[in-house]
Amino acid sequence: MEAVRRLDVAQPETYRQAPHNVEAEQALLGAVLVNNEAFDRVSDFLEPEHFYEPVHQDIYAVLAKIIRAGKTADPITAKTHLPDELTADIPMQHYLARLAAEATTVINAADYGQAIYDLAIRRSLITVGEQMVADAYDSPVEQSPARQIEDAEKSLFELAERGRYEGGFQAFNVALRDAVNLAGEAYRRDGSLSGTATGLIDLDRKMGGLQRSDLIILAGRPAMGKTSLATNIAFNIAKAWQGETQPDGHIKTVDGGRVAFFSLEMSSEQLATRILAEQAGISSSDIRRGNIHESQFGQLVTASNSIADAPLYIDDTGGISISQLVARARRLKRQKGIDLIVVDYLQLLSGSRRSSDNRVQELTEITTGLKALAKELDVPIIALSQLSRQVEAREDKHPQLADLRESGSIEQDADVVLFVYREEYYHQNRQPKPGTEDHLKWLAEAEEVHGKAEVIIAKQRHGPTGTVELAFEAELTRFSNLVQDSQLPERFE
Template sequence: MAEVIRIAESASEPAPQALPQNVEAEAALLGALMIDNRLVEDVQLKLRPDHFFEPLHGRIYEAILRMTDANRIANPVTLRPLFEADEAIKDVGGPAYLAQLTGSGAAVIGARDFAQQIYDLALLRALIGVGRDLVEGALDTSEDVAPLAQIERAETDLYKVAEAGGAEGRALSFGEAAKASIRNAEAALNRGGGLTGITTGLSGLNGRIGGLQRSDLIIVAGRPGMGKTALATNMAFSTALRFVQDQADGIETVKAAGAPIAVFSLEMSAEQLVTRVLSEQSKVTAEQIRTGNLSHQEFASFARAAGDLQSLPFYIDDTPGLTIAALRARARRLKRQKGIGLVVVDYLQLLQGSGKGSAGDNRVQEISEISRGLKQLAKELDLPVIGVSQLSRAVEQREDKRPQLSDLRESGSIEQDADIVLFVYREEYYLRAHEPKHPIPGDPIEVFSAFEEWEAKHSQVAGMAELIIAKNRHGGTGKERLRFEGRFTKFSDPADEQRLPEMRT
């Protein structure tokens, strides 16, 4: 093993301070893999070629993986032709080095331990790299100083290191998956209302989708004026309020139907968003709050609502122009610090992509990157993510203005990445836009008839909304009828007689 020791010494010489490494363990593992190719199955899921400190060892490991993947034997004889021209192997005695690696058959016994140590040391080197980059960036003042951006970048890099050190992926047996399914069904039974996830605050919607499920991306979309932001905010508030109630009732966090929530509000300020919530709870309109045109009793109601909700686990980030990478870094931080269980993004078209593409890249590709990033965030943090989305103007060109999946603006992969797509539609909005002339005495009978017909239609839809479930990976699609109080931007379940008939597809 003299050559192995020489590799270790030469590899560590250029560095002013030796990085964490164990070249002997790398050599022992490679020897074990060449002696018994079946060991490859045990280590390849976790260990990559770049985890090896010595580049030559990384190339040998990669060659072993390629050969075993092709169902070929990987040993010193079959690997020799691949390394005859390798300059690094010439420094340690040529291709005969491969045979020397297999000199100790005892290494087979400790192969898994060697692999784990190599992996752990690689993580430590990655951590050192993040630290060095952070120090160098903080010391470099030659460009515009942006410490917050550097912190976010460091958090992202640290999370990647932590993520790489997570548990290995594994296949679940049918029995294990069945147990998880039974636990979900039991949770739904105990919570009532068909809830297997966290509540939306709307009984009808909960019954359709079982609540908001972990790792799901839920898109709430609609044309301007439909109330899509209000709906997403209503659901977020209900989730946070239910968490407080469950805590007061002594329900364990893992069994709670609510959760702390984070709203990334790229359109409205935190103050505007909170004003909406307080308006809904105090029954004082946002206009009255903004203008101060309210009575002492109304102000007392508003202040009381603010006091009651002061400790609500409802966190708002209203930083404009966030990139998808920055949003993910901030969401991870809130998950770690506040234990959030739901993320709301309002709205996803205001997010920016990574900016790595060329200037010619179109907006559709950027939106695809953003929707894919939100879905990845939902899976990484194991929580539902609600993305508010705009719809294209194609809706306005049709006689029936109910949205369709094809109306998702710059859709790219939004429809593909989403687990659930909800469209908000209020016929009242369009009827008001086409309100006919109020008849006066002396007008033709046609004017009276047109206004009476419009008035009859308006009375049927006034204060109501349709929630169209256009996509649902967990069940059927259809429609839910909701009440909408425009003065307080509040959605709620309608009275029973106002419910739409069952429409499942």
């Protein structure tokens, strides 16, 4: 009965018109008809479909074609390419003349264009919302709510991407000012780095830290320690994070950084275990097996409490696409702020149009998308990558740029390419028969390479290439600064 009563008193819905401003559209079209320079001020973001009135869409499209052909667009030249009559009572020529008479000035053209554009985006938002409601009411059996959410989110982020009209040229003095500010920040920062410090001194010295908007490829064969190195760098940066609240409420990073870690291969629990093992100084395999005594458990608790608040955000969804990754990174940037993104690893991402026939083309889309994301969010992105098996066929196992799988797009889009190499791994597999002279020589060489790793900087757009030596503790999956023999304290026998 209650439902019936509610239906009885229900009021008819009032009709709501979509957001629009016909007067602004008329004023802008008039400005273009009077002075074609007005078109140049809006043409990089305003398209015919952004106009609400269909006739205005047609007029703007015709004006755009005429101007882009290098001709003058005015009521006379435009009339030729439009219908003779606007309505039964109004000829098109009279309407164009009226538009020109009511034109805004060229100075205001950009403001009017942005107003028209913003209203078009709002109409698109309404369309997305209506589609979400319709899909939720009449969803197919095979379409899960999670899939509907993903589709809606994709539509929103596509709209957000189209809804950006900033950009274009900037004066050299603006770019120069930014360069001086960057140098000033480096001068004031500990270690005098222009980028974010990784915590690995020799690597920072060679690279100047991780530079904003850089795509950094970290590659290596399996078991070289790619994930360990990326995890170490990510946690070092997150642990060092310090923020400063700005007058507008925005938190500016002063040191370290907030890190987004996309782990497509390992779970968040496995990643956390690695970090905990490194910080507590206990083997990760012992932690997983519970092979620890009471005092070590106390170390784990202490280490866990000390690192719990580090701004490290882990997404361990497997097999996500580049578009999903971009959408999630943008969202986290808005909600929490990001100073570094890590992707482990590149070959596990999929493109928007997955194709088993053309993996190179798909990978090109992925690397191009990551580079664009690094520039858009103004953060460095470390993307891990596998190397091809041709490394194993060579006598010298040191990686080269040509070893990158589908290397063309990776090498082209990357600002920095790093290779991780551990001679110790290969040396263990070459053990000769014990008791022989070769075995004694092998033992001496094993001592020389034990606990050492190399990070080879094979490409760097704004710095030198070369090799950096690091210490590697396999049990703790920890990379650290290598103390050179020349830096050891003097020994007295």
